[in-house]
């Protein structure tokens with residue numbers, strides 16, 4: 476696989492993500508409390524046993540928290556307050572266990588979907604993105620014909636092309652086999668660092684946390 480990527484020729488204005496005095500409770504009892512600043516290009520890893528609130532934290536950050544929970548605190552990207560914005564206005568990108576490629580779109584269609592509307596040179600950006608992850612010429616392919624690792628790489632590039640301002644990673648490597656997992660860790664963390672994006676990783680795997688290279692928080 477080719478990992479010489481530099482998708483971000485025009486460097487984005489990178490920002491820090493501040494999870495400020497967050498307290499999420501359920502039925503009047505605190506489930507999790509957190510105060511963290513994630514610097515541009517840094518990955519904060521969150522670990523913890525089942526039920527400790529990892530998914531709840533991701534849901535809060537992304538803007539999907541169930542009304543069953545009560546959240547106090549704020550979320551900022553630099554000076555901009557995010558927690559008062561709906562999910563689609565936060566500019567937060569998500570990467571999951573499953574690549575979740577749109578099955579009715581080609582590989583190229585999936586990548587174009589991530590691109591902001593009304594920008595020029597979409598075709599070239601898609602071509603470059605595929606080249607960067609060793610999938611040159613795959614534009615017209617049906618995603619279902621790709622291996623799990625190839626799909627994961629397309630999902631990563633779709634995410635980056637959408638120019639998120641921060642990224643959440645929910646066990647993104649857990650469905651890959653061991654060799655592929657190591658490759659994807661290198662690819663994902665180098666791309667996030669290159670893009671200068673603050674990221675929060677939820678994982679059960681200490682090797683993911685080591686590869687992420689940033690601070691680690693244990694919930695629960």
Ligand SMILES: Nc1ncnc2c1ncn2[C@@H]1O[C@H](COP(=O)(O)OP(=O)(O)OP(=O)(O)O)[C@@H](O)[C@H]1O
Nearest residue numbers: 501506523524525526527528529530531532541543
């Ligand atoms: N929509 C909801 N309504 C009420 N309680 C919920 C809801 N979603 C989760 N919970 C509860 O909140 C707590 C935290 O759940 P959460 O899914 O965040 O944990 P987790 O650390 O992600 O666990 P796992 O590692 O198993 O995914 C659990 O006690 C769970 O039962």
